[in-house]
Amino acid sequence: MDVLTDDLEKYRTELTGYCYRMLGSAFEAEDAVQDTMVRAWRALDSFEGRSSLRSWLYRIATNVCLDSLNAGNRRARPMDLTDPTPVAQARLNERPEITWLEPVPDGRVLPSVADPAETAVHRETVRLAFVAALQHLPAKQRAVLILREVLAWKASEVAELLGTTVASVNSALQRARATLAEQAPAASDAADPLDEAQKALLDRYVAAFEGYDMQALTALLHEDATMSMPPYDLWLRGHEDIVGWMLGVGEVCRGSKLLPTVANGSPAFAHYHPDPEGGFAPWALIVLQVHDGKVGGMDFFLDTKRWFPLFDLPDRLPA
Known part of the structure; x- marks a missing residue:
C-alpha cells in the first residue's frame, strides 16, 4: 500500500496546478487535491487499470473541481468588476461578497519537467491574468481548455475523462x-530563469520602492500600468494615479522593505511595512506582471x- 501511496503522491504538484487553474484559489486547489487523493486511496482496490493512474486521478480531480464550481464559485480580480478609479475618487472599499482570485507559490503548482517549452506553458498558464480569464469560462469549458491546451491531452482522452464525445x-x-x-490576458516576458535585463529591472524596482522614489519607479512602469489591492475593489491605471495614490494614502508605505519571492510564474515581493515598535511587519504580497522589459501591473x-x-x-x- 505504501508503494501505491507514493505512486499517488508523485502527481500531487501537477494536480494542484490543474485544480488551481480550475478554481483560482491556492487553498481550494490544495483541498481539492487532498480530496482527490483520499477518494483515490479509498478506491484503489477498484482501480482496474483500463486507463493510466494519472488519467484516473485527473478524472477524480475534475469531478471534485466541477462539484465546487457548480456551487457557484467564481473568482475575480478588481479589474474584472469596475473601471479604474481616478485617484481623486479612490476609496478602499472591501467587497466581502466577492471571492477574490488568489496568488500561489510556484513550487505548489509547477512540476519539474525536462522540456523547456512545456515549462514555459505551465508558467504562463498560472499567471494571474490567464487564471482570471479562465474564470469567465463555464466549468466544463474550463476543464476542456486546460486539459487540451495546457496539458496537451488528446480530444479522445478528454472525452473519455468527461464521459462525452470528441465532437x-x-x-x-x-x-x-x-x-x-x-x-485577451496580457502577455508576459519569459522569466525562467531571469535574464540579466530582468534582474536589473527588479533590482531597480526594489531600489525605487524602498527609496520611495516615484520618478525612478514610474520609469520602470508602462504608461498604462495597473495597481490593485485585494481584498479592496479599488484599482488604478497610469503613472499619475499610481503616484497620486503612493504619495497620498499610500504614503504610509514609505520606508518599507521588499523581500524577493515568486508567485504565479512571475516575480513577486514580500512587502514589509515599518513597525512603530521596531523592525518591519508584513504588509502585502506584491505580484508583478512584466512584459516588454517594464512592469505592466502590480497586484x-x-x-x-x-x-x-x-x-x-x-x-x-x-530593523
Missing part, C-alpha cells in the same frame, strides 16, 4: 478559445496572515 470536446474548446480571445495582496505562511515568508524583518 462535444472540440465544440467546447472552440467556444472556450473564443471567450479567452475576448478577454498587492494585503491579507498577509494567509499569504506569508503559504509562501514560507518571515513573519517580520529586523
Whole structure:
C-alpha cells in the first residue's frame, strides 16, 4: 500500500496546478487535491487499470473541481468588476461578497519537467491574468481548455475523462478559445530563469520602492500600468494615479522593505511595512506582471496572515 501511496503522491504538484487553474484559489486547489487523493486511496482496490493512474486521478480531480464550481464559485480580480478609479475618487472599499482570485507559490503548482517549452506553458498558464480569464469560462469549458491546451491531452482522452464525445470536446474548446480571445490576458516576458535585463529591472524596482522614489519607479512602469489591492475593489491605471495614490494614502508605505519571492510564474515581493515598535511587519504580497522589459501591473495582496505562511515568508524583518 505504501508503494501505491507514493505512486499517488508523485502527481500531487501537477494536480494542484490543474485544480488551481480550475478554481483560482491556492487553498481550494490544495483541498481539492487532498480530496482527490483520499477518494483515490479509498478506491484503489477498484482501480482496474483500463486507463493510466494519472488519467484516473485527473478524472477524480475534475469531478471534485466541477462539484465546487457548480456551487457557484467564481473568482475575480478588481479589474474584472469596475473601471479604474481616478485617484481623486479612490476609496478602499472591501467587497466581502466577492471571492477574490488568489496568488500561489510556484513550487505548489509547477512540476519539474525536462522540456523547456512545456515549462514555459505551465508558467504562463498560472499567471494571474490567464487564471482570471479562465474564470469567465463555464466549468466544463474550463476543464476542456486546460486539459487540451495546457496539458496537451488528446480530444479522445478528454472525452473519455468527461464521459462525452470528441465532437462535444472540440465544440467546447472552440467556444472556450473564443471567450479567452475576448478577454485577451496580457502577455508576459519569459522569466525562467531571469535574464540579466530582468534582474536589473527588479533590482531597480526594489531600489525605487524602498527609496520611495516615484520618478525612478514610474520609469520602470508602462504608461498604462495597473495597481490593485485585494481584498479592496479599488484599482488604478497610469503613472499619475499610481503616484497620486503612493504619495497620498499610500504614503504610509514609505520606508518599507521588499523581500524577493515568486508567485504565479512571475516575480513577486514580500512587502514589509515599518513597525512603530521596531523592525518591519508584513504588509502585502506584491505580484508583478512584466512584459516588454517594464512592469505592466502590480497586484498587492494585503491579507498577509494567509499569504506569508503559504509562501514560507518571515513573519517580520529586523530593523
